[in-house]
Amino acid sequence: MYERKTPLSIDCGLHLTREVLNGKWKPALLYAISMDIKRPSEILRLLPGVTRRVLNVQLKELETHGMVEKKTYPQLPPKVEYSLTEIGRSLIPVIDAMNQWGDANRSFLETVIAQDPKIGETSKSICLKYGHMLVERKIG
Amino acid sequence: MYERKTPLSIDCGLHLTREVLNGKWKPALLYAISMDIKRPSEILRLLPGVTRRVLNVQLKELETHGMVEKKTYPQLPPKVEYSLTEIGRSLIPVIDAMNQWGDANRSFLETVIAQDPKIGETSKSICLKYGHMLVERKIG
DNA sequence: ATGGAGGGGGATAAATTTATCCCTATGGCA
């Protein structure tokens, strides 16, 4: 496992939160688990962009940080379920806010991102199913 | 300037928001600017952790993404002021929520972060002044 | 016996982000 070489600043709340949410898929993972998509294989189907390996790694970090709990059923084939902890649950409104902001400003953001000289291409079709899920949640 | 090699997924709001806020100091920069700390030199004094170069780069990205506006006064010595755009301002509540969550759960987070095998040391004294600022804001 | 579902993880490469170093420019002050 990689070990950090420089001290991590935990001075303000922003940095603490960043440490927990820092990971390409972490907000989405928490979101998914909050939606009851709790098994790794389900999550993989939902987010075709993640690989098995990266999913494991980021879930592990979320677990280390106390945001999710992992329950392993001693079955064969194996069954694993993740669930939010108390504190993990308390993060959902924040993630919700991030998601809503992004969604609400989608057209603007797509435009500026497209103009960003750093960006080559963008792919939009990665988490369609996830998108559907979010819609359903809003309705529910 | 670095150019991305893999397509950026802009599928769900979460990823769009992530693209804007992705940068070690970006949330703090937006926060600072929202607090009227608008000149680069002021920001540097406030956040001793950032270097000149990185500050310029991240501010530039925020500007590219339309979150901040830059006003250059043709003076000597030069004077520059950043301000939030309409959309940038709309992000502040989200950043506020992140900050408050981190602050509210500080002791828990400090503990789990300390136990994280990836983490070596942590530094807490980096943005003290920034901390004061946040306190003042809460009071105000 | 071959392959898939379901879950894990080491080693390593590639991509991306941050940091370091150094140089640009002007005016004022000791």
Added chain:
DNA sequence: TGCCATAGGGATAAATTTATCCCCCTCCAT
């Protein structure tokens, strides 16, 4: 003259994060 403040940015190195490639295990179905 030498140094400070202000602001900007290229080139490059170091750190960190993501992705790729393999390999492990067990049952069940083809």
